[in-house]
Amino acid sequence: MLTVPVEIFRFKPGQAQRYDTFTVEIAETAHVIDVIDTVWAKHDPTLTFRRACHHSSCGSCAVRINGAEKLPCIVRLTDVWNGRNPIRIEPLRNFPVVSDLLVEVGDFFERMSAASMTITCEAEGFLPLTVDTFAVAGVLPKTVELPDNLSRFNRFEQCIECGICMSACPTMATDNKFIGPAGLAAIYQARHKTDDPTRVKHLLGLADGEHGVWRCHSAFECTEACPQAVDPASKIMALRRELALRRLRKMFGLRI
């Protein structure tokens, strides 16, 4: 067992912000989410935070650990604790804080939806597991109820909508209407799934707008922080290239 000091950002509506320090007894193999869970379970049940899957699938647990955006469910305690100083845990930046580590993500999800983020993507030929695979293995019943618009062979997008890139992005701090790295990556994905001219025009129009790709400072901090290797910065650069080429083509009547 380890005895670990942890410093957690606290805020409740109507109260001043502060940091509380706890000393947590925890197994050496623990992840940071276990530290947060232990503070809540053994020290302060008023601590507010979010988590669900415990394996980097739901994106709900995202926080800053020692200043860097992370999913605490996949960060080992021993990778962020130097054996002396408290581990500092804070909510994501660029989101309104609701309570302690919990931030308001409604606006982010609306932005993702407006940017054409879908919860599923085209079936991928190499994907070995489908709902039917699980049904055959007896894990799921043979008849699985799925929403009408969800094919049996779809899978989730790579982006888990954790908001980490929004927190890491320096542009978000200066333009809170910026579509943001995840939203622009979603536009890129959607654009590359369609050749329909009306749809392409709509998507590129969003990317080219006042709060679109040209606001990006090319810091690549989103790509560095993203736990899912979505690489939003490269998608933003690719959208810029397409927009620039289209402009050149229009100006000079070129076939590029």
Ligand code: SF4
């Ligand atoms: S792009 Fe990456 S960091 Fe941004 S919301 Fe999606 S998974 Fe999270």
Ligand code: FES
């Ligand atoms: S708890 Fe789901 S990503 Fe961390």
